Amino acid sequence: MLVDVSPHPRAVIGASALVSTVALTLMATPAHAATVEPSRQGVPRPVQTPPPATHTVASGESVAAIAARYGLATADVLSWNGLSWENSLIRPGQVLSLVAPIAAAPAPAPAPAPATAGTSYTVVAGDTISGIAGRHGSTAAAVLAANGLTWDSIIYPGQTVTVPAASAPAAAPAPAAVAPAGLELDAEQAQNARTIIRVGREMGVPERGIAIALGTAMQESWLRNLDWGDRDSQGLFQQRPSTGWGTIEEVRDAERATRAFFGGPADPNGNRTRGLLDIPGWESMAYADAAQAVQISAYPDRYARWEQPSLAWLAALG
Missing domain, CATH: 3.10.350.10 (LysM domain)
Structure with a gap:
């Protein structure tokens, strides 16, 4: 089992957004400086320039x-x-x-659609938003919007949520469910993403499975091969040597760690750990549920935010 490197055991940074292209470099911006302008009394006074954009x-x-x-x-x-x-x-x-996002011009309001009744569902232990949506033929985004939730919201056993009917148009998530800044991949992240894609293809993993691995690595390590983490978690997937995922050197070997995440007959850990291909029925699971089945995170819904970005990275880099 794994533990996150974020304040909760496995989460790192929050909410989903689709990226259509991948930027391979991110430029650092120097800190702003103060200039001096004369005052009316002839005594210079500092004038603070606006902060940089990033x-x-x-x-x-x-x-x-x-x-x-x-x-x-x-x-x-x-x-x-x-x-x-x-x-x-x-x-x-x-x-x-370091600047507030520019609000897009509001789109014209669509013509009102006929009201479609939703389903009232009572949360039980182990439920996730994406799992509830999948079982009712809806989408996680629609369930979030219908209940005023965001990608960072937590649901509790006994809580009642509304699940929009499958025929209802999917509503956009609440405004707060905006993916964090920096979704573009820099050179290091893109290289690690290419490794995951290449290994997945070599192992015969379906495209959706590769996308799940990309999103999982982004959630766990920001797609960086970290040499630190919570307790002994390290590497792209924050795998723990103490729970059978390999030695420190092995979990920091990006290719080996990726093969261990996928698992199956070619799993370098053998039966010591369980990868994606070892999860019965993973192909029909919701995106976040499939990632959670491998990672066992305390905040399983947070994988869902990477579903659309991971498909874009796969299309751009694969």
């Missing part, structure tokens, strides 16, 4: 420290980057937005 995180930095450096409110920087007070973990090399 900031590349350095080792040891926090969101609060970065916000203070540029004279911004911590809450604003968190919001602009899809973070929260409870989920504010950032990593060296991550690019943070």
Whole structure:
């Protein structure tokens, strides 16, 4: 079993967005400087220039420290980057937005559709939004919107949720369900994504399985081959040597770690761990549920946000 490197045991950064192309480089922007303009009394006074549009995180930095450096409110920087007070973990090399996102012009309101009754469902232990949606022929996005939830919301046993009928048009997620900034892949992330795609194809894994691996690695490590993590978790998939996934060197071997994630007859761990291909019926599972079956995360719904981006990365890099 695995443990996340985020504040909860397995989550790292939140909400989904589709990217159509993959940028292979992200440029760091230098910190802004102060200029001086004469005052009416002839005494120079400092004039603060606007902050840059982005900031590349350095080792040891926090969101609060970065916000203070540029004279911004911590809450604003968190919001602009899809973070929260409870989920504010950032990593060296991550690019943070320092400006509020530009709101798109509202699209013309569609003609009202005939009302379609939804299904009321009572959550039981082990349920996920994507799993509930899949069993009722709906989508996770539609269930989120129907209940005023976001990709970061947590559901509890006994809670009642509305599941839109399958024939109802899927509603867009609530505005707060915006994917975090920095979905474009830099050179390191793109290289790791290509490794996952290549290994998956060599093992005969279906395209959807490869997309699940890409999204899982993005959630677990931001698609970086980390040499640190929660307890002894390391590598692309934050696999733990103490739970049978291999030695430290093995879990940090990107190709081997990918083969272990896929599992099946070619699993380098043999029967010590269970990969995606070892999960009965994984092909028919919801995206997040399939990833969760391998990773055993405390926040399983957070894999769902990477479904559409992972398909875009697969199309662009595969």
